[in-house]
Amino acid sequence: MNDSVSGTRRRATKTGCAVEATMSVVGGLWKPVLVFHLLDGRVRFNALCRLTPNATPRMITLQLRELEADGVIRRIVYPEVPPRVEYELTPFGRTLEPVLISLRDWGEAFQSR
Amino acid sequence: MNDSVSGTRRRATKTGCAVEATMSVVGGLWKPVLVFHLLDGRVRFNALCRLTPNATPRMITLQLRELEADGVIRRIVYPEVPPRVEYELTPFGRTLEPVLISLRDWGEAFQSR
């Protein structure tokens, strides 16, 4: 990503970038929440909206699109009436599970400190 | 935070909030990186700037202030000339270590996929 600066301390720079890389995928308030709720399985768009009341449908759509572009989630369209769309984690997205668990665990400790 | 919606599914709502709570503390691209670099010990302001070349000093200052307000880091001012300021994790901030490790590990996997 950016390893041009001062060949020294390469190690620190690289690991810093790894954290940045993760945040560029799960950054923003809503992406981690969305992915977290998808850990349970396929979820409909409306359900995600209800599970994330502080985010507008518009935002949820945009975030989902980015997650899809990053290969984290998959979009499943059922050609029916009324339309139904579900989202699920890709195998790659599943590898985020431990990260999300960490985030949740720490958040719970933070809330009850 | 927000538990007004539908007494049912309280669990999902709460865990979702836990993730949100964490992101409200370490959200943003730079906070996790800063905290990560502080895992090694006390670091000077300038050093943090060099370790985070994509963030401006202004941003780093603001993020550090927020982390301080959340009790994650501590600011140590040495009354000398030239001035020296160092930052270090509080015991509470240290509890973020597993989270940061998760973020780094996943980021490395993501970069080399």
Add this chain to the structure above:
DNA sequence: CGGCATCCCACCCGATACTG
């Protein structure tokens, strides 16, 4: 050195209305 104050622009995001 380690900031803070100010200006200013870009973009983020909410609200609303509309479509397949």
Add this chain to the structure above:
DNA sequence: CAGTATCGGGTGGGATGCCG
């Protein structure tokens, strides 16, 4: 139901300059 289109304000954050 599951979005997209468009508009507009509010805010994040860069650049610059000054201070202790």
